Amino acid sequence: MGFTIGLDYGTNSARALVVDCSNGREIGTAVVEYPSGQQGVLLEATDHHLARQNPADYLFVLERAVRGAMDEAKHNEPGFSVRQVLGIGMDGTGSSPIPVNQNNVPLAFEEKFGGNLNAQCWLWKDHTGYAEAAEITEKAKQMRPQYLKKCGGTYSSEWFWSKLLHCKRTDPEVFNAAYSFVEYCDYIPAMLTGNTKPEKIIRGICAAGHKAMYCDEWNGLPDKEFLSALDPALADLRDRLYDKAVTSDQPAGKLTAEWAKKLGLKTGITVAVGAFDAHMGGVGAGIKEGTLVKILGTSTCDMMVMNADKKLADIPGVCGIVKGSILPGYYGIEAGQSAVGDIFLWFINHLVPSKYGKNQDQMFVELAKKAVKQKPGEHGLLALDWNNGNRTILVDARLSGLLLGQTLHTEAHEVYRALIEATAFGALTIIKRIEEYGVPVNEIINCGGLAVKNPLLMQIYADVTGRPMKISRSDQTCAVGAAIFGAVAAGAFKTVGEAQDAICGVRSKVYNPDQNAHKVYEELYSLYKTLHDAFGTAEWSGNLAHVMKKLIAIREKQRKS
C-alpha cells in the first residue's frame, strides 16, 4: 500500500515517524529537540506567564527529524524506498500563533524584530493574555453568549484572541507590523507546499475551532462588531485571516521541490492540513463513537467524538466542542486536566526527600514501590488536583491544590498516591459530566508517557473509575494520527476510519478494576466531589465537619482489613 509520514511537534521537541499504511508498523522514527530557549521555550525571568518559541526552531527540527526517521526506516526495512512515501501529516501544540508578514514570513525572521519575544511564536502555554481573556469572556457574555457555549463558558488566556489582543495592547509595533497571524500547525504545511500568501494558507478547523472561536453556526470567525468592541484593530485583521477552515483529511497542497530536496522526499507528495497534537493523538489511538481517548502527559487531554448527524447539547464546563476537529463528520469533544504529570513532577522536584532516590527516575520507582503496597484509603489522605487550576469541568485557572488528612506520620509515598488518586478523581468527574449530557463512554484508551510508564497510575484509574483501562499500541500516538491524515489526504484510504482500522491498535495488557478497591474509591470520590464543589463552585453550600472523620474511619477500616 505504501508508507506515510507523521510529524508531531511537542513543546520541547519534534518527531517524525514512518508508518506502513497496510498494518501500522512503525519502521523509522527520530526525535529532535528545539535548539532555542530552555528546552525549546523562550522565557522571561520577570514574567512567569510568558512562553514563546522561535519559529526558526520548527524548520531546524523538521529537516533533521524527517531525514533521521527515513534513515532508520531504510536501515530497518531494506526494501523500503522514498518512492513508497505517499503523504505527510503534521500536528503541533496550540493555540500557538505566529505573527507573519505579507509573504507569510514570521516577523521573528526580520532583523528589526529578531530580539523581540512578541515577534516569536506565542506558545500554547503563554498566559500573558490572562487579563485580555477575562475581557473577551466578559464581552462575549454581554454581546455573543453563543461564542462561550462552545468553549465551556470561559475564554482562555491560552487561546488565539487573548494572545493577539495582548500583543496589540502591549506591543502595537509588532501587532501593526503583522500582516496576519497563523497557528504554526498551519504555517508548516503552508511552507512545505510553497504557500507564501497569508490569505491563501489553508487553515485547519481544529485550531480554528473554539480556540479562534470559529464556528459554522456564525459563519466562521467572530464577527467584526464583536471584534471591534474588543479593539478595532482585531476587526481590521479579520479580513486578513480566513473565512473557511477545513479538516485534516484534506490536502494543504503538494510538497515543493525545494522542501523535497531538503527532507530527502519525493517532490509533489501530499501534505495534509495540520491540527493540534491531542486531536491527532485521539485519531492515532483509534478514537470512534463511545471511545474516550485519554492523552496522559504533563497535562491531560480527553477526546471523544459524536456523529455530527446527531444532536449534541453544549456540555457545561467542557471547553471544546468543534465539528470536525478530530474526525471529519463528527463533533470533536475536547476536555482535559490542567496538570497531571506536572503535579507528580512538582512533588518529586520540591517535596520528596533523598531517601527515595538520587534522581527523578529513582524517586518515581521507589515512591511507586511503596505506594503500590497500600490499600485505597489506607493513607487517610485526600487531595484536589488543581495545582494548575481546573480546565474541565470548572474552567477556572484561579484554583489551587489542596491536601488534607496528613498526620505526624504521613510519608511522601502516601502523598504521591493521594496525588495520583486526585487526578483519577478529576478524570472521573469529566467522564461523569460527559455522560450526563448524553455521550456514553463505553471504552477508554490511554496514551502518552504516563499510560505507558506508570502502571500504578493506570491501575488506580481503573479502580477509581470502575472501568478497564486500555493502552494504545504505539508509543507515539500523536505522530501515528498525523501519519493517518497524511495517508488519507494522499488518497490511500477513503476515510479516516478505514485508515484507523488498518493502522491503530491497543496492547494486550488491560488494567481491569478491582471491585473491592472500587467500592472504597466510591466513598472517597464522594468526599472528593464535596471538596470539589465546596471550593470550586459558587452554588455549593454545606458543612465539611464529616470529611476528616470519614477519612480516618476509612483509614482505620482499611488498615484492619
Add this chain to the structure above:
Amino acid sequence: MGFTIGLDYGTNSARALVVDCSNGREIGTAVVEYPSGQQGVLLEATDHHLARQNPADYLFVLERAVRGAMDEAKHNEPGFSVRQVLGIGMDGTGSSPIPVNQNNVPLAFEEKFGGNLNAQCWLWKDHTGYAEAAEITEKAKQMRPQYLKKCGGTYSSEWFWSKLLHCKRTDPEVFNAAYSFVEYCDYIPAMLTGNTKPEKIIRGICAAGHKAMYCDEWNGLPDKEFLSALDPALADLRDRLYDKAVTSDQPAGKLTAEWAKKLGLKTGITVAVGAFDAHMGGVGAGIKEGTLVKILGTSTCDMMVMNADKKLADIPGVCGIVKGSILPGYYGIEAGQSAVGDIFLWFINHLVPSKYGKNQDQMFVELAKKAVKQKPGEHGLLALDWNNGNRTILVDARLSGLLLGQTLHTEAHEVYRALIEATAFGALTIIKRIEEYGVPVNEIINCGGLAVKNPLLMQIYADVTGRPMKISRSDQTCAVGAAIFGAVAAGAFKTVGEAQDAICGVRSKVYNPDQNAHKVYEELYSLYKTLHDAFGTAEWSGNLAHVMKKLIAIREKQRKS
C-alpha cells in the same frame, strides 16, 4: 538568701538546676537521659498508641542530675556550699500514673510484673485508653455534665481515669495488684521524703485537677456512683486514692537522710509538692494576671491565671481550669496546641528534599533562611495545624492536617512558612477564645525550645497576633518554676509572686509586630478561621469558593508590593 533546686522531668530526659534565690542566677545544671526504651519511652511495635516509662529511670536520673548540677554550681561559684540549699521543687509530665503496691513501691519493681508494660508508668502521651476516654466523656455527659465543663467538654485519653479504666479492662491482673495509682510527680517527692503509704502521699492539685477530675465544687475526685457506672473497681479504688490535693507552695515533707546522702544534699531540707512541667514553666516564666505564658515545644501549652476571688466562666474548648494548678489562690487556665514543633519535625523528616541540607539542623537553617525573605501571603498557601488533632478550642483528636494553595511552583520553604503560620493562627484562635470569656491577654511571654531557637517563628507569631512576643530569660523555665516552689515551700519567700519578682525575667530581645504584615495576616486569619470552622465544627454552614481566589489575590498583591 540561699539557693533552691528545681527538678524538671521531661519526656526524654530530666534536669536539675541550682538557682540563687536572691536574683535568679542559675549557677549549676545537669541533664540526664532516661536509660530505658527509645529515648526514654517504652513502645510496642504493634500499638502506636502505647507509651510507657520505667519508674526506675526516674530514680536513675535523679541522683545523677542533682549531683551533676551541684558539682557545676560548686565549680562556677567557689563560695557555694551545700548548706545554702534550702529546698527542692519538682515537676514532671502528666497525666502519667504509676501503679504502686501497699508500700508505695511501683509494681514494675516486683519480679512478677517486671516485663509487663502495664505495670510501668503510663506516660502522658499513651493513648491506649482512647475508647475508655470516649466512654468517660459519654457517661459524664449523661450523669455529671459539670465534670466536663472544667476540661473543655471532652475527657482525654491522655488523662488519669482513661488510663486506669483501660488497665482494668485489658490487664485486670495489674489493676487488681495495684493498691493505688500515683502520678510520678507525686511519687518522687513522696519517695524523697520517706512516705511509704499511698494514702499519705501528698497529692498536687495540678495533676489532680482536671486530669483526675478533682474539684472543690464536688468535694474532690469524681463520686463513687459515677465511678461505679464506669467500673465498680474504680469506685473501690477511690478510697485508696485521696480526698485532698494541695498547691506546690506546700511542703511534701523533709528530705530523708538516705536520699540526702545519695544526692549529696543536707538532710531535712524541704521538698515541695510536685506539679506538671507546663504549669511550673508558667510560674518560672513569670506568670501573673494578664500574662499569657506559651511553652513552645513539640506541642504547646498556653497558661494563664486569674485571681480566684473573681468570677471565671467555664471557657468552651479550653481543657483545663483548675484553682491553684499554677499559682496558689488563682485559677489556672491551661490551653494548648496538640502539635507545633512536631509538625515541623514531621515535615523535615518526610517532605523536605536534600537540597535544603544533609540533616535536620541544616534543613531548619536553610528553610528559615529562604522563608524569612517572603512577605506574608506571598506563597499563596494556607494550612491547618491539625496533624495531631486539635486540643484547644475544638478538643477533637480526630481532625487532621490541611494544606491548600499549592501550585506547580510551590517550594518546601514556602510550605514550612505556611505551617509556622498555621500554628500562629491556632495560637491566635486560643487567645481570642480566652479573651472572649473575660480573661484579657495583656502580655505574652514565650519559653521552650522554639521560642529560643526559632526567630522566624517568633516574628510570625508577633505579626499574626499583632502583639509583642517576649522570651523568658531562662532556657530552663520549667526547672526555674520548680526551684521557685522549692524556695517558697522552704519559707524563703512569703508568696510565689514574691519569689517570681526576685527570680524571673525576660530577655531584652522582644519581637514586635510589623503592622503591615499584621494587616495581611488579618486577611489570612479570616480565611484560616473559615476553614477551621468549616472542617472543625458541626455548626458552620457556607461556601468556600472565595478561599483559593482570595489567596491568589493576596499573593499577587504581595508579590507586586
